[in-house]
Amino acid sequence: MLKSNGLLTGQTAVVTGANSGIGEGIARAMAQAGANVIVNYVSGEASALALVKELEAGGGRAAAVFADVADEAQVAALFKKAVQLYGGVQILVNNAGIQKDAAFTEMTLAAWQKVLDVNLTGQFLCAREAARLFIKSRVNPALSCAAGKIICISSVHEVIPWSGHCNYAASKGGVMLLMKTMAQELAPLKIRVNSIAPGAIKTPINQTVWSDPAGAAKMLDLIPYKRIGETADIGKAAVWLASDESDYINGATIFVDGAMTCYPGFATGG
Ligand code: BGC
DSSP states (O other): OOOOOOTTTTOEEEETTTTSHHHHHHHHHHHHTTOEEEEEESSOHHHHHHHHHHHHHTTOEEEEEEOOTTOHHHHHHHHHHHHHHHSOOOEEEEOOOOOOOOOGGGOOHHHHHHHHIIIIIHHHHHHHHHHHHHHHHOOOTTTOSSSEEEEEEOOGGGTSOOTTOHHHHHHHHHHHHHHHHHHHHHGGGTEEEEEEEEOSBOSGGGHHHHTSHHHHHHHHHTOTTOOOBOHHHHHHHHHHHHSGGGTTOOSOEEEESTTTTSOGGGGTOO
């Protein structure tokens, strides 16, 4: 791991779903920036523990903590554990998310509900717990000029409709207005709330697409910058959004997508 850039020294970040994919990349970047990292996981304890080991070997402080983000009591226990371990929390990265894809007419209620539970209700429960904590602990100028920062990991599909994924797109559209409403309501309390909307990032969630040459080519057709994203691309943006460098950014979605949201079909037509 590189030497800490110090942007988040002494702060504690809870990163949900941090044992794989984008969450893992964010946990690495946060640790590198000097934050204590709670590596939350719901399945995949082994990978969470391996990541903690890796972060500690690089000089960071981290702990793996189990919690299902869609379970109110488990979310409360997650934050309690973080406070026990590190004395407080200054950053929440609402990352945990899943896909359960099906054609609209084939979408089961169970698949609809599960995706909404994890991707939207999970973000609500974690953010509510974090905000309650931030309000109690107030601003500590030695750590940050904000009382706390919440970063919602959304998706380009908070604005791009996605056939075959109505549950996922609806959950991310929901995250957009949840984030903006929280930003409006919590700003006077010195809490900043923003989203990162990743495009196609190489992770297990879309592995069947990018690991197949024809799938990867189709994906690249949708990315004007002609590169599939890496989890580190999201990690860097998350560190910046969590740091005082972005102190006046509040209620914004930052698209980290190689221009996927710039209507690539219109590059040659229209
Ligand atoms: C989805 C990925 C997809 C990307 C771009 C993400 O939110 O989880 O499966 O590749 O959006 O469409």
